[in-house]
Amino acid sequence: MAKKPKSKKSQDVAVNSEKSKQPNTFDRHIEDLFENFFNRRWPKLADWPHVRWPGMELPTTRSLDTKMPSMDVIDREKEVLVRTELPGIDKEDIDVSVSGNSITVQGSTRKETESDKDQYHHKEIVSSFVSRTMPLPCEVDGDSAVAKMTNGLLEVTIPKVESAKRRKIDIQS
Numbered sequence: 001m002a003k004k005p006k007s008k009k010s011q012d013v014a015v016n017s018e019k020s021k022q023p024n025t026f027d028r029h030i031e032d033l034f035e036n037f038f039n040r041r042w043p044k045l046a047d048w049p050h051v052r053w054p055g056m057e058l059p060t061t062r063s064l065d066t067k068m069p070s071m072d073v074i075d076r077e078k079e080v081l082v083r084t085e086l087p088g089i090d091k092e093d094i095d096v097s098v099s100g101n102s103i104t105v106q107g108s109t110r111k112e113t114e115s116d117k118d119q120y121h122h123k124e125i126v127s128s129f130v131s132r133t134m135p136l137p138c139e140v141d142g143d144s145a146v147a148k149m150t151n152g153l154l155e156v157t158i159p160k161v162e163s164a165k166r167r168k169i170d171i172q173s
Helices: 025-039
Strands: 071-075 079-085 094-099 102-117 120-135 146-150 153-159
Touching: 071 120, 079 102, 094 153, 102 153
Parallel strands: none
Antiparallel strands: 071 079, 079 153, 094 102, 102 120, 146 153
């Protein structure tokens, strides 16, 4: 068997070339599609529109439209102050209850508009329901609670029971 003569050109073999490193435009397009698909924010179930056809009954309509109001619980020395934002809700439409070591605030609104123009009759009813239950940081006396409403801000002051009040403890050496 005859040996081939070695030439310098046959020894230089390109392992990687710049051309082979760059993907073509189709590959780049597919990669962009995957990146955009997996990096986007998936919608929550609550964000999906609820389709309602005439005559369609939803047994849990109230739970679908329930919103949670903003609520602050402030632990003071002798009492607990609970502030709840309820804009647009009259104080007659608010229900506040203290049960055990939690407080529940519920409110609702209902507005009806009606207009008659020539042979056109339009009636619209808009209602909303808000509800929130928050745990309280200590034992409270729910029977002595006081609530007041000012400019859409509900403030409920609930005194603590004697055993739950803060006491200063002196440090002995």
